[in-house]
Amino acid sequence: MTDRLAGPVTGPSVWTSSELAADDSWIYHINDVDIEEIEAAIAGVREKGLAVFEFGAEDFPLPSLSATLDGVVEQLENGRGCALIRGLDATKYDEDTLKTLYWGLGMHLGQPISQNARGQLIAHVRNTGSDYQSNNVRGYTTNSRIKPHCDPTDVVGLLCAHPAKKGGSSEIASAMSIYNELLAQNPEYLEPLFGGFHFDLRGEGVTDDPDEVTFNKVPVFSYCDGRMSCRYNRKTIEDGQVKAGEPLEGIALDAVRAVAELAMRDDLRFDLAFQQGDIQV
Structure with a gap:
């Protein structure tokens, strides 16, 4: 017999839209010191000749920011179940540098796994002209409003490199x-x-x-x-x-x-x- 909870779920993972809007504990702001650490870590992996996907957290040291990222993990596991890292100036970096940055931060959050059969570890959310209603089409390759869903991993990340000209908001619910x-x-x-x-x-x-x-x-x-x-x-x-x-x-x-x-x-x-x-x- 399947285990069941006797009553409703309680705790910070239970929230409404107004409650999340009134609570900024799940929003983490990157400061200048954090940026310096990130850029030093990027320079470090490049000096070692390590490309994206070839390095781990130990190759991407973040002496101060790592404590903030530990807080993000705690928020995901035992808090609201979502988090927002804000304050990066994406315009400063080319695509390869953004990928290195994103991968490096992600390595401090968990163990990466591929998100499709092609083994992609980072994929573009971009309209390629595919039809969302067609079988075997990933929603993030279309311009359609994606229906509510959970990704199959424990944690999934989205980095906004370029805001959408129209739409593009992220809709989340508990x-x-x-x-x-x-x-x-x-x-x-x-x-x-x-x-x-x-x-x-x-x-x-x-x-x-x-x-x-x-x-x-x-x-x-x-x-x-x-x-x-x-x-x-x-x-x-x-x-x-x-x-x-x-x-x-x-x-x-x-x-x-x-x-x-x-x-x-x-x-x-x-x-x-x-x-x-x-x-x-």
């Missing part, structure tokens, strides 16, 4: 607040959400089959060792269930769509307007 809303208003939805679904692998599975889905059903909500976690992507769930020959219907379909609707509800959704140089994690 999965824990969504869970609490479902528990209070539609508890019957939790059974299928804990039971899980086949996720569409978008042609990036081990078989390279464009119709491959996850072997096992992946739960949207999981409760383990006293922590609630969430894995959600409406598009890959709905597409995956179709490819598995089990298209969503009834209460399961209602439950999956309810998560997206709650994530976009004005009182739960926080809209972050990126400034050039911002890093959201």
Whole structure:
């Protein structure tokens, strides 16, 4: 039997848009000393002949800033679940330097893994003309408004190198607040959400089959060792269930769509307007 939490989730990971807007504890401002450390670290890895992806945190020392980054990790693990690093002047650096900077900071936050079958560790969020509604298309390669989702890693980062001419804001919501809303208003939805679904692998599975889905059903909500976690992507769930020959219907379909609707509800959704140089994690 799947472990369940007896009541609602509590703590700082539960928030509304107004509560997050009134709280700046999750925003970390980079100062001049931090910039000097970052630029010295960039110079250091280049002196060693190390390219992006070839160095770790030990090659990118940040004597003072590392304490701030430890705070970011704590915020992600035990705080709001999101963080914003602000104050970098992205206009000072070319693309290769920005990648080196971004990679170096990231190495102080965790262990990097590729985010697609091509093994990319850093990818551009850029409109390439792809159709978001097509199968096996990544939303960040289109100009469409991306539906609410969780990326499959523990932490995902976004660095704003150039603000969008139009749109481009980041919309975030607390999965824990969504869970609490479902528990209070539609508890019957939790059974299928804990039971899980086949996720569409978008042609990036081990078989390279464009119709491959996850072997096992992946739960949207999981409760383990006293922590609630969430894995959600409406598009890959709905597409995956179709490819598995089990298209969503009834209460399961209602439950999956309810998560997206709650994530976009004005009182739960926080809209972050990126400034050039911002890093959201």
